[in-house]
Amino acid sequence: MLSLQTSLAQKERKKVVHVSEDESGAVMVQTAPGKVVTHRGGTIILPCRFHYDVSAHDPDEIRLKWTKMVEPMSLEDVFVAMGKERRAFGNYRGRTTLQEDGPNDASLIIWNVTLQDYGRYECEVTNELEDDAGMVKLDLEGWWR
Numbered sequence: 001m002l003s004l005q006t007s008l009a010q011k012e013r014k015k016v017v018h019v020s021e022d023e024s025g026a027v028m029v030q031t032a033p034g035k036v037v038t039h040r041g042g043t044i045i046l047p048c049r050f051h052y053d054v055s056a057h058d059p060d061e062i063r064l065k066w067t068k069m070v071e072p073m074s075l076e077d078v079f080v081a082m083g084k085e086r087r088a089f090g091n092y093r094g095r096t097t098l099q100e101d102g103p104n105d106a107s108l109i110i111w112n113v114t115l116q117d118y119g120r121y122e123c124e125v126t127n128e129l130e131d132d133a134g135m136v137k138l139d140l141e142g143w144w145r
Contacts, residue, residue: 031134048106048123
């Protein structure tokens with residue numbers, strides 16, 4: 001029974017991200033609907049995929065930025081990537097990286113999740129002219145919340 005519960009829990013945590021395209025060539029971001037769940041000390045992937053007109057923009061011009069909502073109108077920088085450059089901020093240094101499962105994957109991996117990591121995150125993708133963003137909610141399970 002335990003393995004069945006574990007299997008069901010793992011299936012519930014997998015999020016499918018759909019990417020749609022339009023004719024404008026604008027940057028479009030898709031994140032997981034609902035929330036992703038992990039436990040303190042665990043590893044989690046915050047899903048984010050994007051689309052843009054490859055013929056109009058060099059991939060090195062695309063900037064990926066993850067921020068965390070800390071107050072209703074205040075964001076804290078978490079991770080930024082542009083071209084080959086990568087930078088994590090604050091207590092996310094040494095605990096975050098991009099998954100990069102393909103050229104349009106901006107999903108963020110967080111290791112050793114802490115209670116302070118709980119909350120809403122924004123994945124923003126920007127090129128020279130356009131930007132789009134999506135939200136991901138990270139929830140923690142367990143008695144310590």
